[in-house]
Amino acid sequence: MSYKSDRPTFHERLDHFVNVIRTDILNGIKQEGTYLPSESALAKQYQLSNKSIRKGLDQLVEEGLIVKIDRVGSMVTRHSRESVTINYGCPLSLTSDFMIDDLIAEFSRRNPGIHVRRITLNPLGYVRSAEEMMQNGLLDVVAFNSPQFQEWNELGLTPLLEELETDKAMYPITESAFRIGDKVYARPVSFSPVVLCYNKQHFREADIPEPDSYWSWDDLIEATSRLAAIRGRHGIYFLPASENRYSIFLLQGGKGSKHMPDGGSRLNMLEGLDKLNELINNRRIFPNYWAQGNDETIRLFAEGQVSAILATYFNLNEFAHMDFEYDICPLPSLHRGDPQKTLMLSIGTALVHHSPSKEAASRFMEFLSSADAQMLIREKTVSIPARKEAAEASRDSGGLNRPSRYSMFREMLPSYFYHKEIGLQMQELRIFSRFLKEYWSGMIDVNVLYERLEELMIQSKEGEQFKPVVEHS
Template sequence: MAVSGKTSQRLFRARLERMIDQLKSEIQSGALAPGDFLPSESALAEQFGLSNKSVRQGLDQLVAEGLIRKIPRVGNQVTEAVKEHHTTITLGINSSLERDMAMSALLESFMRRYPSVRVQTITIPGNSRQFVKEYTESAHLDAFIMNHQFYQEMEESGLLPTLEPLSPAEGAYRLLVEGFTADGVLYGQPLLFSPIVLCYNKDHFRDAGLPEPDSGWTWRECAEQGRKLTRERERFGFVFFEMSANRWPVFLLQSGTSFCLNRSGVCDIEGTPMLEAIRQCDRIIHDPELFPRLLTESNDDIGRLFVTGKVSMMMTSYMSLNELKHTGIRYDISPLPYVREPRTLTVAMAASIRKSSVNKQAARLLVDYLISEEAQMLIRRQTLSIPALKSAAEAAVQDEWNRPRGFDLFRDILPSMRFHRELNLTNAGFGQLWDILKAYWSHMIDEAALCSQIRERVSDRVRRGGAKPGR
């Protein structure tokens, strides 16, 4: 019987781990003492049923853990004072990753498996341009976890070559792998992701005698139903955090177009579906019978409004759903309502390694672990986030968390998921656009000024190549 590629990969991994564990045990028990040489690579390959290349991969891991040293043309020697030797790597993380991927539990699990490697974390800035500046100035950062906007900023700044090329994990969602790949090279190992979805209070819909949201909803229907859910001085029908770069771009993506240059080399959105999408967002956030005009500082504020029953529906991500996992609120999720096309925004996190890191082997050990079946299943069991590994993301789990009944929704809407770059703007252009849209959505400028400022300030920020017609 032929062995499938997936089964063959699992068999290879099992044999490789058996070799690593056995050698590690012999070293730590003293059976292989400091100064002793391991059997030759060919002998190990025959003993464990591996190729020489696979054996070298396993030996590289022991080198990263400080258990052996490679002596060219001589062999692999057990290091002295093995038990006292530790490699410490520095990992840059976002402040929300403890919630989003159970970071402490992941690192504890990693260090139990690899006791000679220690991981210390530092918080990286939330602003992509500030992050890139500090990244280039930090010689002590070995690896970091970034979102796709950070990745785009690094690409546009010409910094991708400073990252270590990675091998795509077998079984990771193709959308994510492609999202962190440039010129055929993977620079960020995807770890978790989420589409932006509509989250709603089931009890509010039941009490109002309204049907729950479905994939056919337009924003007009969402607004109509939301007004029926609004109760004066009690709750509003719908809300999202307007300031979030992971929320408002949804409307623009749903236009089915992107920012592009006309024959005169100008970005002109007048009379285009893009302008209608911008209007649609304006209509929603300025509807006093639907949307609360509150001073909110984060998506977490929106989550608290939802948990306390102050709003019936919110635009959110699976990561933000982690704020609901300890609550008793009855809720579910559905695809976002749409403008012209049922599209949604993709939020994704990936791990990268500094090519110049002096602890590169240990850093690679950590990144490989974070995309392993063990780590990805830990994310699946301990959070409501979606792991990047398909087998973990779609695995059935039993836990005490308050998961939405429609958790598997992401599987059905994968074709509708897009990254920010689909809008065809550089990160700097995205910032310019946001400044203009803030003024327009605050009613500080009118539509004519909106279009004029986009022509003047965004035209030179359009990404060259791949633009879709706006008309």
């Protein structure tokens, strides 16, 4: 099976085309009553196909900015500048996570006087980028995932957002990601646990039982070792340094410490790190491969290079139109019989407190969490809507390649935990990821790695900024 994902590049070019035309119209550069260049000229200018250009033009038609006149062209509509434009800051990944462009188009159809300008925020330094744009009056609504909002709160930036009322139609745990005390600052749109995703055909052909909720990491290591021996390929892969992956093992290790026979103590979460290191240092099952991002992990799995990956429901959208057998199950635990624990990611939208178009921005934010929008997410993607009614809807249209255990997330709810429940701030987790890379690269040994984590935990508890010890040779 070959795998090719050019979605980000395509969406970036299409997004750029629509944004340029929209901005030129709203700013009066392309005046009312004038015509846009021909589809073929636009395709050449923006390096898109004629079909893609038509898709972009259809979006502008839906927004009421242009009309298509047969055999003449696309004309800028009159009175277009009388509409309200709201700026929506979000990551590019939302185009696949829950088809944000389709949701924006549907909102525009229902609210012809409101235009939503999607602004892609830099994934590196997302929080600071959003803050800067808000301070300069360039955002009205902004998307956050749960770790981004945690960082936002840790930096003391919540006053930049409007306080919201609780929406009881949402899963309570999704809203808790954006709750500070008794105040809510973002409306949930979608969520996902991190799960184990595996190739059903590989397990069947090797005559190995499929993973289930009772598996420990040792069970997974044993099964993927057998798979590797039979298939001659590695068994499992994930990006170890990702804060959404190594944090799982810190979480499963647990808080607190235990007394050792020598009279000392050891952090419980170090047991989780022991298992992580055992797993990724096993070259029979785990490739010595440093992916540049999650897309490469998805590619390795889709091409059959590995039999299992750690993934979210958002990632499963990459398989929605592929013809191969895969399924999901809860993550293994450290020991058989341990309570299940997995990392939870929620995505929500927040209203900028000083937005000059607060009424229109609020309407858009509420639409994304509305019953209709949430059902669109359920029907058109593999992602989980935050609205309970939509997430648990029985109808399943669109012919998407969903895992047979799609509804498993409902039974897993008690096992969900956010990054904040690890006991480290997001900045401290990123510092620790640097130490992990140094250890895996052979620059420091495991004892130094664990000392660094203990220092981080102590200083985090005391509210101090981390200052690593500098060793001199």
